[in-house]
Amino acid sequence: MTAAIRPYVAVVRARFSVLLQYRAAAVAGFLTQCWWGGIKVMVLTAFFAASSSTPMTLPQAIDYVWLGQALFTMLPWSGDPDVARMVRTGDVAYERLRPLDTYAFWYSRAVARRTANPTLRAIPMLLTAGVLFRLIGWSAYALRAPSGVEAALLFAASIALVIGLSAAVSALMDTLTVATLSERGVTLLIGPLIIVFSGSLVPLPLFPDWSQPILRNQPFAGLMDTPFRIYSGHLAGRNALLALARQVVWIVALVMIGRALMARVMTRLQTQGG
């Protein structure tokens, strides 16, 4: 580990271990997500039974739902309450006292936040939907294995990019939190957008055909839709690679926007007396 990245790795590790302490919340979250996942699967089953031609198969849609439930906490759907607290109490001054690039520092915090919670919740969810359901005879509603080795590898790459993208959105939200002095407005504005446009609410392929080009190219598709479709084989080959490239482009763009905004916000922060 080189000296340059040592602080950032330390921040991720420390934050990660703190977040792993919230086990009770993870159990509650797991139960909620089972419940929601069940409802979504039932709604989709009814919907697919009534439609003659669908843009994806029912098993693909079911995979999409369970992966979405398992990795729900990877979505940057709410601002970091810690950042809001630091802004309110003025502890944010200490953040500027560290010999770190503040954007990279907060990005690291976000990486921890967007990986620790899913680590706690994903495994029980995947075991339930992938294994338990089969054992009790609900195979039709169960999560399947990836559609192939290539799909599995591309899925893993895409999930890694999800972490990068989600942290970039989080860091941007944190910066907006500093600008507006509260995380609530940010969460209210961006949260619902993310839940809809990531595909968390309804799989993006089920939206109308005319909207597909737009949905494909907006940043939030890279938070869920991309890896989930790769997993079930709905996106493969060249299309899958293009989707990964779009994830990369949005990471770069959002990091640049976030950095520029933070530079401005930190000069504004000064006018409030820290």
Next chain:
Amino acid sequence: MTQIIVEDLTKEFRVAERREGATGFLRRRSRFVHALQSVSFSLREGELLGLIGPNGAGKSTTIKILCGILEPTSGRCEVGGVVPWKERIRHVARIGAVFGQRTQLWWDLPVADSFVLLRDIYRVAPEDYRRNLDELVALLDLERLLTTPVRQLSLGQRMRCEIAASMLHGPRVLFLDEPTIGLDAVAKLAVRNFVRTLNRDRGVTVILTTHDMHDVEALAERVIVIGNGRILADGTLTALRRDVLGERRLRVQFAEDVSDLDVPGAKIRQRSGRSVELSFDPRETPAHGLIATIAARYDVEDVHVDEPPIDEVVAQFYARHALEAR
């Protein structure tokens, strides 16, 4: 060697104002607040400076500019040859700072975990870290606190840990913004002793802001009084005392009734029964002469000469400059 240079430092804040009433939000205005106006001073390496003044005087603003957190509106400022806000990252790696009303330790984690994180954030070499930590643990008596989660520490214990946290990377300059706020007597003494050791034995340059004049009395050979964003006095505490309230106080316990007490060169400040407090100017009436005069005329049991309490001196200084909290 001069370590800190501050010249003509000025800082304006824009403060949004809102009129009263239901439609007040429609008529937003802002005004400028001058937090600092042409503040200049310099500090040699190894000096300990006490920065005092009422709330809102500009003390914290000065500290924040020196720390690189705030950018001044105009003026020059260098710490060890570096302009703090221009080379923030390089600068903050070489300084330590404690803000008494804030916390830098992680609430849910044991103190030691916060220290390890700070070690990595400041990229401290393992052997340097070990040495600094051992020294800090010994000086601040932290041995038993290291494994305690921060949320379970008392304020005094936490402040000792906060100060240790700010010194783990071995900075040569330390900024302390109200480090004794809210602490009990024992904790205050521990903080003062530590700061004194750091300054006298290790030669660390310290700038300290406080409202507790005993901190200043115990630590600072030099004091800057700041009010309404300007420096009003810069010198030793003794000089400040002499200029503002140079009188001395003589408490006398008489063995007889002294209702007709009259002492030339001294004024009666307070009396309760046979105990009387007199005030006098030592430049006009030397203490030994005064005591001799009194002892010759009356039957005296005990005498005690004292200076006015430092709080009174400072309060008088603030009153003279019509300073009050903004």
